[in-house]
Amino acid sequence: MGSNLSVNYTEVIAMILFVTGFANLLLQKNLIKKIIGFNIMDSSIYLFLAVKGYITGRTVPIVVDNVTSVEAYINPIPAGLVLTGIVVSVSVSALMLSLTIRLYRRYQTLNLDEISTRLKREGM
Amino acid sequence: MSRRKTDEEYSKTRAYRFFKWLKGEKDYTPSETKMDMSLLIPIADASTTVERMQDKQIAKERAYDEHSNRLLKFFNRMYRIVAVMFCIIFGALLIYNVSYLPKVGAVDRPTNNEVPARYIEKGIEETGAVNIVTGMILDYRAFDTFGESNVLFVATITVLILLRINKDRSRLSPVLSEDDPGAGDSIYEPKDDLILQTVAKFLVPIIMVFGIYVILNGHLSPGGGFSGGAVIGAGLILYVNAFGFEKTEEFFTEKTYKWISFGALTTYCLCKAYSFFCGANHLDSHIPLGTPGAILSSGLILILNICVGMVVACTMYTFYVMFRKGDF
């Protein structure tokens, strides 16, 4: 076990959330819960990424009073990457939810296994 | 020639039977031998065929039904146990890995190299934006943001494919009727609720103004096209919920959506293409950067923020309308 476990506690929490979301996405039978699991997983990755930019004692990267020295601001790159990632996560959630609505309208169930069994029985 | 045996005796010998077999005559009478078999399974007539098909159907159902198929039950339980163990091991590996990563919050991490140094030191003079993160995503790394707007666009297209109810009654399009279980929300209009309408009359203009402020100030303070667009989208959704679809259709129809998103995305695409083309061929793009701190500064960033804000607002409203009703 490496030495940075206690200092990187934010990242540890992010990894626990990641595995929680991952397990939900794989194992839950209800489609809405799968989507919630996917959202937890993605949010944990953004937490993991966002905390990489932090430097103790420095502030938000918005230039105030024309101070442009490196020692005054945190790293702006992870914040920009997280902005992109959040939009991707929203788009994919919207797509998955509309798929769920269509499936519910047709089969009146949110259980993916039951839908597959019904399709196999119909023998399409 | 003479035969020693009589006909009767000869007919019982093996030689007689052999020659008879050689000639191809049948060697038995039905009543005498044990080789005659009656048909054990009678040939099916129509009714039993139907019964057999039903049996097959019942057998198929039983195969997939968890309670009667023990093998399926065992497999499901084993699958869940193995899957949970796999997730736990995966989590342990990830935490083990995180303990070796560089320290959070330290100054001497590999990520604090010359790349963010230039963004911070020269950001304001090269992009003109006071907000360094906006300058980074809309000027330095603009291609990523362009890709991200397209992700939003393609997700909207797929939601439109799935949920838009077609006006043309062809044989392929699903038509929702009142007894359709999932159709409840799409048929009924929102009720005229007094509290909601009074609060909305007060709040919606404030939300809209706030959203426009956030979009326009993207390069000066925290904000930008995406967050501002989401705020405006929320305002539109509140308006629709309070006043109903008919009143909203006075200013926001499908044509509005189509042309706003087309116009905004095209403007975005052309601005970005111009910027990339000039940059790669080392041409000067002749776009003034203005004074940092003023609203009309930072070159193309303001226009891009406005385009992105409009697209995101329309997209949020479209998602809501598609989920709720299926058409504008």
Next chain:
Amino acid sequence: MDMVRNIPFFSIMLAMFSGPVCSVLPGKAARVVNAAVITFIMGMSAVLVCILNISGESFVYMMGHFPAPWGNEIRAGVLEAWMAMFFCVVMLLSVLGGIKKLFDEVVESKHNLYYVLVGLMLSSLLALVYTNDLFTAYVFVEINTISACGLIMIRENGRTIEAAVRYMVMSLIGSAMILLGICMLYDITGHLLMSNIKESVAAMTAGGNYPEPLLFTIALMSVGLAIKCALFPFHAWLPDAYGYSTVSSAAILSSLVSKGYIFLLIKIIYRVIGFEIYGDSGVIDVLFFFGLAGMIFGSVSAIRENDIRRMIAYSSVAQIGYIFMGIGMGTEFGMVASIFHMLSHASTKSLLFISAIGLTDVSDGSRRFEPLTGSAYRNKTAGLAFAVGSLSMVGVPLFSGFISKLLFAEAAVSLRYRMIPVLVVLGISTILNAIYFMKTVIRIYTPVENDSYPHVYLKDVPLYSVVLVAFVTLNVILGVLSDPIVELIRKGLAMFS
């Protein structure tokens, strides 16, 4: 030379621009715009291939006013330009071949949305081919995933929507793993541009810093991309998605979508991690093993199928196994064989899907094998095309499949421990392929006595027949003129890293 340098940028921008344009046009205009855009990009890429072949070096293109680590950049070499041109050819032929079925199966008002998805899929493939930045690659991987989901479910019956849900669940797991890998790699190297990361990784391995995170990152990114390509244990969504969607979607999905991800994996191996370091980690053995398992398992599942399109879909699982076996060999020659097999599979699989739809159309729409008996006599072009595709899959000389199997065997001979498994599994899988493909070809060429189904002649479906002839020609060209193409691939791979 200067204007030519803009070609990759124009290709990506034009493909992306065709998205919003097609969304406001009606169906017929959208189809014309889409076909025009793909043809134009194909022409530009062909020009780029010729010029880069002559000059012999790759170039870097700044996207914006700022050079490498501070801004985005794309990079074009012979291999990238050639892959871009090839993707355009296959996409154009797939879209043209499936037009008639699109009219039958998709609602009229959503046709223009379909062409939006095809245009954005093409743009994401081009960006994955040309990009030199890891985070851009991730964003375009997401565009690829969402467009592929849209292509699957455009047909809107229960089977395709359920297949789309399964596809999205597996794909999202893969995407999350890729993003986690990219974040960790950014953490330990501090760069997002591929060339800079490679220098950092080399310095890190030489100095012995961060060995565990590096191994974990490599594993996460490789497994994430393998999940998205439907490598052996993760292929459950593939038969439903390819078997029930509309035919141009099936052709595009099977030929092009997985190839984009595999090309990204090859780029990561060569340009991000470095070939030697990647070979030293154990990840390449895992990919090799699953490639071998996929080759056998895919073919065995295909033999059991009773539905022609699901059979072809299972055969895709086997072919992806071939490509991963080639990558897993760990030599340069193995990579060349894999890339050639990517081209061969792309051209053959779309040919099989499009000709299969011609055969089922003359058998009353049924996909089971019983009604398909003798269908090659009812639709002669489709039958001939299906026979050519099957022979190529099995590996008969004159067609492209033979050359790729030959290249795999030649690559295997230079290995030490892995030669025997590769050759044995190659042989077994060829026999298995022959079983189900030849069975189908024999069945469609068995004459039926009282043939009550309608016959279809060349003049009834001119565009479809032209597309099939073009595919057959492409296959034969790859099979006969393979030497210059392999040389091109080798040259491109040399300037790739």
